[in-house]
Amino acid sequence: MSTPASATLPHHTGFNLKEWILTTDHKRIGILYLIGSMAAFGVAGIMALLIRMEQAQVGAQLITDPTQYNRWLFFHGAVMILAFLIPGLTGFAANYFLPLMIGAKDVAFPRINAFSVWLFYFAIILALLSLVIPDGPDIMWTGYPPYSVTTMANTSFYVFTIHLLGFSSILGAINFLVTVIYMRAPGMGWNQLNMFVWTTVAAFVLQLVFIPVLAAAVTLLLFDKYLGTHFYDPSAGGDVLLYQNLFWFYSHPAVYVIFLPAVGILFEIIATMSKNRIFNYKIAVYGGIWGIIAIGGIVWVHHLYVAGMPDWLRLGMMVTTLLISVPVGLLVMSLWGTLYKGAITYNVAMMYAAACLYLVLVGGLTGIPLALPSLTLHLSDTSFVHAHFHFIMALFSAFALFGGIYYWFPKMTGRLADSKMAVVSFWCNFIGVNVTFWPLFIIGLEGMPRRYWNYEMFPQFQPYHEVATAGAFLIGIGMLLQFINFIYAAINGPIAEDNPWKSKSLEWTHCPNPPGPGNFPEDVVVDENWTPYNYNTD
């Protein structure tokens, strides 16, 4: 296992825009996804600040027309999920690192990969356009009919955005599943894969199975609105709940598409930074990851607990939802166990990982009351729900993704990010999310509804909203510093060693920073004793 000299590979020379746009190199495609998803995060983050400013006090603060607020909220939710986290975790992180981790020279279908990223950019452009067209969508990211059909707003923009992203994701899923099945380095067995590879494989399986259902749901919406069909119209024999069932049949698994790769990144950071093997690897993979996949498809009714579903079905899905705690618990045991007797070194990536251990507890445990229909009967669509899903999905995964960016920054750029600035922005973000979202748990319990720009019936909540808004601005400052740091360091940061964290994973041991075309100077072969985590041989 030699550390390759960076000079032995043909390097990309200089910056050439055409080369980037027409690239079929999975690493450049990964970077394109990263840029797109971070741009999406930036714009959707500005929307979050506008939303929070509007909510800071009772009555109108910024808007003259509530529809304006509803469009911001639609954009924030839809873009954060569909254009930031899913493409950030799969399009960027899996694209760049999955082939490196399995010792492959590229993905199975590089041109299809390029096509996927183009579709993603078209989708982002469409999503951005929906902000500026005069009748932009105001239907929330869930787009429930009949409202989404009867509104004057242009629902089709959202539907086509979903089509493009869905198509892009399905192509990506096929591409990466084939890559993992057929292109692993000679000698690499299934039980030697990185945790990140396993979690993204699981996420791609979910995308492949469930996206078509979402596509069908929104296509019928389009038909109902523009072609006069009545799939969701009860006055003509349709069913309003059909949409919600189809939508959540996809969108619940979609939270695992976000959650699992984030867990995978955490495993990579924690194992590397504590120089330790994954605790109970096989159980984490086959019980934890695949356990989630096994049950994850039969819990969607927990999003419809107060939607008039039959009582027996609500109780049945209460049990399946609670049982998700078993595979998630196994993953948690493994994460915690990987710290045990570790030799932990701290840097910003590890700080983000440690923060994630806290975020996953807060977010996961507040899901337990929401798993009970009896408690959701009061909590449904309050800001308690809003705080819960931000902790478990939005913040946990965003923190894991940012931790991953710091972790892989030297790999992608050959340079190091400024650690002082990174630590400052970390603390802004970490304190900020607590200040923003804890108050929302409290007023949610008192009945503060979600998706409200005005809460004149509950003036007593105003101080909580003021605090939450201040917290959001702290996050805003943290993120701004972070992006400045990333951009500056990518161009001017100090040069990093080849394997600065002394990782044993192939992306660090077998290729230069950044890897050139073809990834590895020599073909990678591993033996049966190799694992990405064999720091000690006991």
Added chain:
Amino acid sequence: MRRLETTLSGIFLGTLGSAFVAASAFAEGTGADGSADGFPDPAAGWDHLWKEVLTDITVIGVVFMIAALYMLIKFRAKSPDQVGGGRKLTAAQAVAWALIPASLFMADDFFLAANGWTQWNVQRRVPANAMEIKVTGQQWYWSFEYPDGTETDQLVVPIGQPIVLRMSSDDVIHSFGMPAYRVTEDVMPGRITYIWFNPDKPMDTVVTCREFCGMNHSVMYTKVRAVPQKDYEAWLKKQAAAG
């Protein structure tokens, strides 16, 4: 051999313990009952269940957080070349480390499910003497129809009697949320949904819309007043005369 024995007995005890916790939860669940006037109060039941769940998740959260903090501090590397000392688990240890936590999690799940189930039955079983009021949601207001046919835009109910709301919508989906009584249920075109509650003391609160329903979703609210029977009758008479 020793190791295998300890492992297996651990699994056995874990499973037994979880079965016991679950069984006692069911036993306790079936015994739970409510208020003095003969029917259980769903709002009090909600508060009780919430306290139980909150305790449960707080304990789990604190235990795991302390464990994480302890390890994050304790296992810092002493030198840059140090490697971790985590051992490879034997097959028996690996299985035990899966089955014991899994059975504990499951025991807790079943415990909560049993209590949730009991409370759910209270929430969904409408007492026979409940007074029925029809609710209609519209963009963007609520209307109420009383047993005598009177229609109003506020919900006024007599205390000391369970109230059941039969709800529907004239346009899009809304959701009828009354935090003071711990109930919410969606209100849809083409379907009738219900909730019931038990106003037991005079109180002025609000109902808000909890499902996004368009431009004025945030201001789709009205007053809910629980008043003594006599005041209720007088109020209803006045409304009927006005309407």
